[in-house]
Amino acid sequence: MPHRRQRHRQVAPADRAGHRGRDEAVPVKYILATKLVNELIEAADDLVLSKTIARYGRVDLLCVDELGDIELDRRGAELLFQVLTEREEKSSLAIASNDSSGGWTKTFTDPRLCAAIVDRLTYNGAIIGNRHRLLPARPNPRPSRTQRQPPPG
Structure with a gap:
């Protein structure tokens, strides 16, 4: 399961994009990369x-x-590349990853194919960082029931 905040950063704009007007919905598809590649191989x-x-x-x-x-x-990466090429400059694409594109050489083992995929994704695109992963969790401002003091009396 994707990290909750990471998935929200991707799905919330997709939800907003999915409704142009009251009766005019935009087709939006959310899929895990593994599921997409497996579907393409099949x-x-x-x-x-x-x-x-x-x-x-x-x-x-x-x-x-x-x-x-x-x-x-290589086969899975090439099939994914075909989907990216089909969508290039025609439709929008949102990618969520726990790693920066510089670390994708572990995912796409062919360096030339990795460079081509990163090029497809970044050309005329916007990269939004995941700074929220670097921040510590906010402490709960309300004490739990066990931490509350009993009323004086």
């Missing part, structure tokens, strides 16, 4: 890859979570 094996890539290309906003958390083999 589609390639079933000879329906072009339909699957086209389906992900039609979504106005694609939110991919936990990219960089697992190592992808």
Whole structure:
């Protein structure tokens, strides 16, 4: 399960983007990177890859979570690259990762493919940092029941 605040930072704007007007909804798809890559591999094996890539290309906003958390083999990385290429300059893409793009060489083991994917993601894009992970948890301002003092009397 993704970190709650990280997922919120991705899903909340997607929810807002999903409603242009009262009756005009925008197609938004949220998916884990592992699930997306597995679906692409299965589609390639079933000879329906072009339909699957086209389906992900039609979504106005694609939110991919936990990219960089697992190592992808060359085939999975190439299939993901095809989805990114299909969406390039046509549709919006939100990526959530626990690692900066500089650490993605562990995820995408081919350095040239890694550079191409980072290039696809950063061209005309905005990078939003995860500073919230570096901050300590806020202490609870209200004492628990066991810490409360009994009323005088």
